[in-house]
Amino acid sequence: MGLNNTTFFFYYLCYILLMNRRSIEDKVIKRATPSLKEREETRKIVDELKEKVNELALKFNLDVEPLLVGSVAKNTCLSKPDIDLFLVFPSKTSREDLEKYGLKIGKEVLKGEERYAEHPYIHGIYKGFEVDIVPCYRIEDAAQKMSAVDRTPFHTAYIIKNLRNEQRREVQLLKRFLKGIGIYGAEAEIQGFSGYLCELLILKYGTFESTIKNAVLWKGGHKIVLESRAKKTFNDALIVIDPVDPNRNVAAALSLESFCTFIYACKEFLANPEMEFFFPNEVSPLSQKEIIKRLKERGYLIGLVFKKPNVVDDVLYPQLQKCRKVICEFCERNDFKVHHSSFFVNSDVFLLIEFETSQLPILKKHYGPLIWHSNAPVFLEKWRSAKRAITEPYIEGSRWTVDIKRNYTHAKALIETEIENLNLGKNINPIVREKFELIENEDLVKKRYFRYLTIFLERKFLWEY
Amino acid sequence: MGLNNTTFFFYYLCYILLMNRRSIEDKVIKRATPSLKEREETRKIVDELKEKVNELALKFNLDVEPLLVGSVAKNTCLSKPDIDLFLVFPSKTSREDLEKYGLKIGKEVLKGEERYAEHPYIHGIYKGFEVDIVPCYRIEDAAQKMSAVDRTPFHTAYIIKNLRNEQRREVQLLKRFLKGIGIYGAEAEIQGFSGYLCELLILKYGTFESTIKNAVLWKGGHKIVLESRAKKTFNDALIVIDPVDPNRNVAAALSLESFCTFIYACKEFLANPEMEFFFPNEVSPLSQKEIIKRLKERGYLIGLVFKKPNVVDDVLYPQLQKCRKVICEFCERNDFKVHHSSFFVNSDVFLLIEFETSQLPILKKHYGPLIWHSNAPVFLEKWRSAKRAITEPYIEGSRWTVDIKRNYTHAKALIETEIENLNLGKNINPIVREKFELIENEDLVKKRYFRYLTIFLERKFLWEY
Numbered sequence: 001m002g003l004n005n006t007t008f009f010f011y012y013l014c015y016i017l018l019m020n021r022r023s024i025e026d027k028v029i030k031r032a033t034p035s036l037k038e039r040e041e042t043r044k045i046v047d048e049l050k051e052k053v054n055e056l057a058l059k060f061n062l063d064v065e066p067l068l069v070g071s072v073a074k075n076t077c078l079s080k081p082d083i084d085l086f087l088v089f090p091s092k093t094s095r096e097d098l099e100k101y102g103l104k105i106g107k108e109v110l111k112g113e114e115r116y117a118e119h120p121y122i123h124g125i126y127k128g129f130e131v132d133i134v135p136c137y138r139i140e141d142a143a144q145k146m147s148a149v150d151r152t153p154f155h156t157a158y159i160i161k162n163l164r165n166e167q168r169r170e171v172q173l174l175k176r177f178l179k180g181i182g183i184y185g186a187e188a189e190i191q192g193f194s195g196y197l198c199e200l201l202i203l204k205y206g207t208f209e210s211t212i213k214n215a216v217l218w219k220g221g222h223k224i225v226l227e228s229r230a231k232k233t234f235n236d237a238l239i240v241i242d243p244v245d246p247n248r249n250v251a252a253a254l255s256l257e258s259f260c261t262f263i264y265a266c267k268e269f270l271a272n273p274e275m276e277f278f279f280p281n282e283v284s285p286l287s288q289k290e291i292i293k294r295l296k297e298r299g300y301l302i303g304l305v306f307k308k309p310n311v312v313d314d315v316l317y318p319q320l321q322k323c324r325k326v327i328c329e330f331c332e333r334n335d336f337k338v339h340h341s342s343f344f345v346n347s348d349v350f351l352l353i354e355f356e357t358s359q360l361p362i363l364k365k366h367y368g369p370l371i372w373h374s375n376a377p378v379f380l381e382k383w384r385s386a387k388r389a390i391t392e393p394y395i396e397g398s399r400w401t402v403d404i405k406r407n408y409t410h411a412k413a414l415i416e417t418e419i420e421n422l423n424l425g426k427n428i429n430p431i432v433r434e435k436f437e438l439i440e441n442e443d444l445v446k447k448r449y450f451r452y453l454t455i456f457l458e459r460k461f462l463w464e465y
Numbered sequence: 466m467g468l469n470n471t472t473f474f475f476y477y478l479c480y481i482l483l484m485n486r487r488s489i490e491d492k493v494i495k496r497a498t499p500s501l502k503e504r505e506e507t508r509k510i511v512d513e514l515k516e517k518v519n520e521l522a523l524k525f526n527l528d529v530e531p532l533l534v535g536s537v538a539k540n541t542c543l544s545k546p547d548i549d550l551f552l553v554f555p556s557k558t559s560r561e562d563l564e565k566y567g568l569k570i571g572k573e574v575l576k577g578e579e580r581y582a583e584h585p586y587i588h589g590i591y592k593g594f595e596v597d598i599v600p601c602y603r604i605e606d607a608a609q610k611m612s613a614v615d616r617t618p619f620h621t622a623y624i625i626k627n628l629r630n631e632q633r634r635e636v637q638l639l640k641r642f643l644k645g646i647g648i649y650g651a652e653a654e655i656q657g658f659s660g661y662l663c664e665l666l667i668l669k670y671g672t673f674e675s676t677i678k679n680a681v682l683w684k685g686g687h688k689i690v691l692e693s694r695a696k697k698t699f700n701d702a703l704i705v706i707d708p709v710d711p712n713r714n715v716a717a718a719l720s721l722e723s724f725c726t727f728i729y730a731c732k733e734f735l736a737n738p739e740m741e742f743f744f745p746n747e748v749s750p751l752s753q754k755e756i757i758k759r760l761k762e763r764g765y766l767i768g769l770v771f772k773k774p775n776v777v778d779d780v781l782y783p784q785l786q787k788c789r790k791v792i793c794e795f796c797e798r799n800d801f802k803v804h805h806s807s808f809f810v811n812s813d814v815f816l817l818i819e820f821e822t823s824q825l826p827i828l829k830k831h832y833g834p835l836i837w838h839s840n841a842p843v844f845l846e847k848w849r850s851a852k853r854a855i856t857e858p859y860i861e862g863s864r865w866t867v868d869i870k871r872n873y874t875h876a877k878a879l880i881e882t883e884i885e886n887l888n889l890g891k892n893i894n895p896i897v898r899e900k901f902e903l904i905e906n907e908d909l910v911k912k913r914y915f916r917y918l919t920i921f922l923e924r925k926f927l928w929e930y
Contacts, residue, residue, distance in 0.1 A: 218837065219835075219837040220835070220837070220863050237863075256862055256863050257860055257861070257862065257863075259863075260836045260860045260862075260863050261860055263836060263837065264836055264860065294855075297827055297828065297855060297870075298826065298827075298828045298855070298868070299826040299828045300826065339828070339830055339868075356825070356826060357822060357825065357826060360821070360822065361763065361764040361765065361821060361822060362762055362763075363762065363763045363764045363804070365804055370684075370685070371725045371728060371729055372683065372684040372685070372728065390759075390762060390763070391922070391923065391924045392923070392924060392925055392929070394924040394925075394926075395722055395725045395726055395729065396722070397721055397722065397725075398685050398702075398721050398722075398724075398725050403763070403804075403924070405762075457856070458856065458857070459856045459857060459859040459868070460857055460859075461859075464857070
């Protein structure tokens with residue numbers, strides 16, 4: 001009887017958890033995906049756009065066809081989707097004509113701005129929808145060598161062909177889950193999961209629930225193959241072989257931290273299914289007083305502030321990541337150990353670096369070659385007469401060593417003086433060389449980026465707010 | 466004509482250098498080795514000692530024989546040699562009797578003190594000579610398993626048999642050279658070249674000059690085989706297979722730094738042959754003012770002072786080396802980077818440690834398991850509720866990480882509080898637990914160890930003074 005009760009209770013608990021998850025899923029779908037009305041409206045807009053393209057093709061006497069791709073075409077989009085409309089040119093079109101006429105049509109339709117991925121394209125707003133109009137080549141065979149842009153129609157066709165109708169809901173759940181935990185999107189700013197990657201995961205595992213139940217078992221370098229195996233090896237956090245091109249990893253843009261965040265979020269969601277995973281609460285910023293208190297109990301923080309370069313995010317974020325890396329590695333080479341670093345963008349860029357210590361002693365141990373190495377005499381010659389040497393070269397273990405004077409004993413002075421000699425990125429260099437500001441410790445609150453400082457100090461996951 | 470002049474000048478220079486080296490060698494031999502009178506006196510003392518041993522053997526009715534070993538027996542000694550007299554007992558003697566009667570005879574002859582290597586032995590002064598009287602077993606075959614003590618008679622016999630008469634001078638030169646540059650002796654205090662090792666090097670290379678000309682070409686792990694090859698592999702700086710026991714490396718006690726110092730000294734001596742290599746000048750201590758000035762331009766120095774344990778050097782020095790290592794490694798584990806450490810012994814032990822910095826910030830990054838590791842939940846459990854945690858656990862790369870509070874932010878406080886929990890060595894522990902003193906930076910001059918501080922600060926080679 002006791003056993004039966006326990007067994008009953010166990011199954012009852014499983015049932016409650018399952019029902020809870022199901023009811024959450026239903027709520028998410030209701031809140032996050034387009035209504036029937038919205039879907040019809042989108043369809044109408046797409047038809048209008050296609051119509052306009054056809055008219056212009058006729059006007060310019062071009063053999064060009066509009067092709068809807070992306071999540072709207074695949075019916076896996078969340079509310080307020082971007083519309084991706086490709087202009088398919090014959091493969092014999094010259095690259096010059098493709099760009100010229102592609103952009104011309106795009107501009108006439110959208111009156112938007114020119115952007116650049118692998119081809120240039122036009123981005124704009126059309127009756128409240130964000131629209132990309134992208135010229136591309138007609139390619140008959142996916143085995144042909146092609147750009148990411150040219151590959152998109154094949155992705156769209158593959159998903160339309162293989163994704164079952166009832167699975168579209170599962171893709172939407174997964175996308176919203178990833179959005180909620182902050183890792184939806186393959187762009188440099190996010191380094192998360194692309195929409196196409198979500199669709200492939202649902203193709204692999206069948207449902208959202210099954211995907212997260214499988215993901216908790218993943219380890220770094222996990223590999224997923226849907227069709228044919230890859231011919232090359234990948235060294236990424238997650239490897240999902242593109243069924244359309246087996247030489248490509250669909251998850252190549254996913255960072256190791258995003259990958260790990262996903263695994264952990266799946267674990268937490270399974271143990272405790274809450275709406276916060278899909279729709280996190282706003283970050284409630286700490287008070288100025290609390291921020292100052294917390295800054296005081298940490299290491300040495302320095303904020304580098306400069307004007308945001310006037311370039312699109314796809315150009316800006318990779319440069320900012322490079323800039324962060326270059327500065328941190330430069331400081332570490334000068335023995336200032338970096339604990340954390342991150343950046344925040346509004347009209348300014350605010351790069352925050354936390355050091356173990358602000359100041360190092362003047363003395364630095366400088367290691368030279370092994371004493372039997374052919375370079376040993378050069379080392380001895382150099383350091384015996386060097387102004388910076390505090391001692392004569394001496395032997396430590398089997399290595400020539402000398403105690404020398406550091407060039408910089410303060411992290412702030414190091415950055416202040418040397419930053420203009422670092423290559424921080426094409427669009428960042430001229431701005432920083434013109435003007436930058438360095439702010440230390442408690443002075444950081446002056447900029448009033450309380451939300452950003454809160455995130456930096458608390459290091460919570462988004463669903464934990 | 467020009468070429469002939471150059472050639473002539475080159476050979477002339479070689480000749481000058483050679484003559485210079487030769488004349489230095491002659492001077493060294495005259496100054497460092499026993500005169501004929503001194504040799505005769507030594508021989509007389511040895512005969513007296515042997516006589517006494519024989520008398521006592523008769524008195525105690527023991528089948529024991531005196532045997533002169535070491536450098537006096539081999540005629541390779543420097544002035545004021547130690548006399549090593551072995552008491553050879555029959556191999557069937559019990560260990561108990563060997564020690565009992567061995568020490569009894571030793572004490573009657575020398576009135577010296579009991580010491581302990583692998584066997585106990587007696588050390589004392591006899592008519593101005595330092596004498597060791599050491600009981601050992603008669604062993605017929607060197608292939609037998611035996612102690613270092615038992616091996617000594619075989620070493621002596623091997624050298625007497627193989628070293629040519631004119632090579633004794635070369636051994637003496639090499640010994641005096643090593644003494645001059647501070648690395649003569651295999652004891653823990655020196656970790657240099659033993660007398661037997663010097664003799665083997667001369668057997669190998671023929672002369673002192675040839676030895677140093679070969680040594681400049683040595684690299685770490687250099688191997689010298691005189692008779693049969695070793696059956697095992699050695700991982701030492703220099704490997705010289707004992708011709709008496711091919712499983713033993715005669716240079717096992719030589720430290721990597723002593724090995725490198727030798728190579729470098731040989732290079733310098735060949736380029737610039739000076740008496741200072743054999744008879745270095747006294748270290749001229751820096752003035753108190755100069756020491757304070759130099760201490761100020763370095764890192765953070767701390768001196769640990771405690772009473773010298775009342776044990777013989779053979780016991781003391783290995784313990785002090787261990788003590789130094791244990792404290793430095795403990796500090797490094799607590800993130801206080803050690804630049805240099807060394808010790809100095811008189812009635813006190815004075816252990817000097819130089820840190821990169823005296824103080825670290827309260828915040829410390831603590832790395833946990835990979836997020837897919839089975840230990841991850843334990844780590845999360847522990848640090849989510851920990852008082853020392855400054856943040857929640859967060860993901861860095863693929864690892865759980867948490868910012869925590871350091872237990873100690875000052876190197877001095879760390880040592881002061883934790884030293885009693887460290888195992889510093891059997892004879893050091895009780896002394897340190899009773900009383901120790903920590904002295905910082907400029908206060909170090911108060912102890913007035915100016916010579917030692919000068920050596921620590923200047924890091925010169927002995928021949929450079």
